[in-house]
Amino acid sequence: MVINTCQCVLFHEYILLISYIKWMVYTINEQIPERRSCLSTYRDMYLEVIECLHQVNKSIYGVPAIVVFIASNVADIIIIIYSKLLFPRDYSNDPYLVVAFMRLLTKTVNVLILYMIGDSTEKEVNRMSLVLHQRSVIEKNPRIKRQVYNIIYYHHKY
Secondary structure (H helix, E strand, O other): OHHHHHHHHHHHHHHHHHHHHHHHHHHHHHHOOOOOOOHHHHHHHHHHHHHHHHHHHHOOOOHHHHHHHHHHHHHHHHHHHHHHHHOOOOOOOOOOHHHHHHHHHHHHHHHHHHHHHHHHHHHHHHHHHHHHHHHHHHOOOHHHHHHHHHHHHHHHHO
């Protein structure tokens, strides 16, 4: 029970961190085409977001936690399907069948939420590079074009 609680807290904390980073990227993406700020401000915000992503993924909330979370949920899904749904030991009416379905649904939804948030964050970061590239194409000033190129190059270096 304690392990499940720790996994649940860890999962939700990781989702909140990634959602916050995604929100920062979305805000930057909306401001770049409108030219509300100078390019160096966007560069600093962009590099800060990339650094936040690297720090989150290198910390305890990163790859080890995600691998453990996915592996334990997939294992629980397999165990629930095998022992509770396909081959139950008690052949009489099992009142816990609904509970087994709920656990199965919860585990599946958790893995899907993790995938969808990670995928959408990756798309937003890639969109940021695209928006910066479009700004460099539109921009007439060669100095600003170079700055945009350096920002994009720095992102792809990682």
